[in-house]
Amino acid sequence: MHNFEFVKPSTLADAVAALGDGEAQPLSGGQTLIPSMKARLNAPGLLVSLTGIAELKGVCREGDMLVIGAATTHATVAADAAADFPGLAALAGQIGDHAVRNRGTVGGSLANNNPSACYPAAALGTGATIVTNAREIAADDYFQGMFTTALEEGEIITSIRFPIPQKAAYAKFLQPAPRFALTVVVVAQYASGVRVAVTGASEGGVFRWAEAEAALSAKFDADAIAGLSHSSDGMISDLHGTPEYRAHLVRVMTQRAVRAAL
Secondary structure (H helix, E strand, O other): OOOOEEEOOOOHHHHHHHOOOOOEEEEOOOOOHHHHHHOOOOOOOEEEEOOOOHHHOOEEEEOOEEEEEOOOEHHHHHHHOOOOOHHHHHHHOOOOOHHHHOOOEHHHHHHHOOOOOOHHHHHHHHOOEEEEOOOEEEHHHHEOOOOOEOOOOOOOEEEEEEEOOOEEEEEEEEOOOOOOEEEEEEEEEEOOEEEEEEEOOEOOOOEEOHHHHHHHHHOOOHHHHOOOOOOOOOEOOEOOEOHHHHHHHHHHHHHHHHHHHO
16 A cells, blocks of 8 residues: 555535645545555545545435435444335445445445445436535436546535435345345336336446336336346356346346335
């Protein structure tokens, strides 16, 4: 690991000012950033910790929205979102292990946009809004490919606004050792229709499955998509599975998520 400076501001304004340094990088849970620094794949000159900013933490309901501060840990979401959004709480409670859940944060996960992370599917599957220190970004516009988002240099996620669905659930097919997602599907039903988001499967990162959304909007039942199949084009191929296998998992996990929601 290279040498670096470290600051822990107590206000968002101070954090934004610190990130004006060209060598600065924000640090939230650090579950991806710190390992990359240890491997010398990343060498920021200054780490700006966001964990001391009280306004970036917490879970609260505002009307039909569940608002979660960006520096809120997965463990806190699992506990505090259970009453209003049990599907999201269940997702948070199955991320990594106890150490990861008590350190990793919602905002850090979305800013990093790891293709095997669960929160991108939650945000896209619910049509969430990612709020930053400068603007609000719809989830449909936020995710732009593996490890790529609409965030600009120095922009900080401050909170995420999740529309609370009528029914929702997620299904995760994980790699047993690291507990990363081989394929995750989030299904959410709203009065306007059903959204289906998939991560861990595509080379392009998290995506919506339009055909399943149409079928489930017409009939919210696992059998409604029994005859559908997702193309294997652009699916990830690695030691864990072929593109065809991942395409098959997309339908299987979507059906499991629908059954769980019901």
